[in-house]
Amino acid sequence: MRPEPCIIAVAITGSVPRKKDNPALPVTTAEQIESTHAAYEAGASLVHVHVRNADETPSSDPEKFAAFQEGIRKHCPDIIVQFSTGGRGRALEARGAMLHLKPDMASLATGSVNFPTIVYENPPDFVRTLATTMRDLGVRPEIEVFDLAMLFNTADLVAEGLILPRPHVQFVMGVKHALPARRDVLEFEVAKLKEVLPGATWTAAGIGRHQFEVARWALEMGGHTRT
């Protein structure tokens, strides 16, 4: 039995790091499954999944997502599996190509914003298509809020019925050119969330050196956390 109400989540690999940066980085499916298994033994209850090509670049290959999910269901029977629909260098059309595998959850960024060197593109029609696909397949979205308008966009999508009420929202902070890791900004986001999406749950994630600071704010402010 794990303690509630906090969901301790693990992001086994983001879309950016490479083995040359961190030799322990899990990249193959077997490595990713074992890394998740270790986190699960340590108490993690959710895994956020990016998969990689052989050259370690981000992949959208549904077969890789399927192999990961199959392994994870064996090793960590009750972990929540969350597929990433984001990630740099993945073609727009391909980013939702694995949703038919029906993971428990999938990430959904509800707008566009600058990232360190590129535009993180989530055009309006693309967001609507992903949201509708998730709704129709019973995949729960984790709304990724990189900038404030994405929060209000989410409320509009809920009002339209494309996202079910009481969504789960993750505020992401500290990605260069998107919202910085600032407690006042997080407090404003959470206050507006409570106003426009009452009943929604939320987490906050700080990127890189901001990870622990943002996790602490989230705990202090009553959100869930992700490690």
Place this chain on the structure above:
Amino acid sequence: MRPEPCIIAVAITGSVPRKKDNPALPVTTAEQIESTHAAYEAGASLVHVHVRNADETPSSDPEKFAAFQEGIRKHCPDIIVQFSTGGRGRALEARGAMLHLKPDMASLATGSVNFPTIVYENPPDFVRTLATTMRDLGVRPEIEVFDLAMLFNTADLVAEGLILPRPHVQFVMGVKHALPARRDVLEFEVAKLKEVLPGATWTAAGIGRHQFEVARWALEMGGHTRT
């Protein structure tokens, strides 16, 4: 003599409306100059300029900007001329192609965001190039903030020296998928502006039906206004 301290500005045409929507819309250079002249007589002290192709689509043609500027200097000698570097359907490379004409000001969006049907793309390198070009030519930027991260990006660009200190910032509200027209959001933006860019001046612009409401908030909160 016009009263200070409010700058009354006029945007003679945005990038979207067409003559079929509004037969009085100034589209040709001569029409734009006369429309600006009328606003100038009525007290406008700044003109925000988009130019059009013959088919009324947004244009980036430096010759059109030059013809407008030449006419406007004759008819409205002391009006502030501000060229738009934004606008839908203009190629990224072309959006700053008229800055060598040295208007008094030019608009500069410091990030990317969704617009009603597209991604309004201002990739990081593009923003840096536009900012540097304006600085080097002595063209004062009007920072267009469509979402909150753009405000923090602006502070970073000032810290790097690509934008001169005490910039002028315009908060734009009510464009679908970007920040909505909400007074609490504007109040938060203005509070953060004062914190990260002390000495900056600001205006707020509401799009379409939000125009007068946002202008009233800006007046009440001590900003300048644009009609």
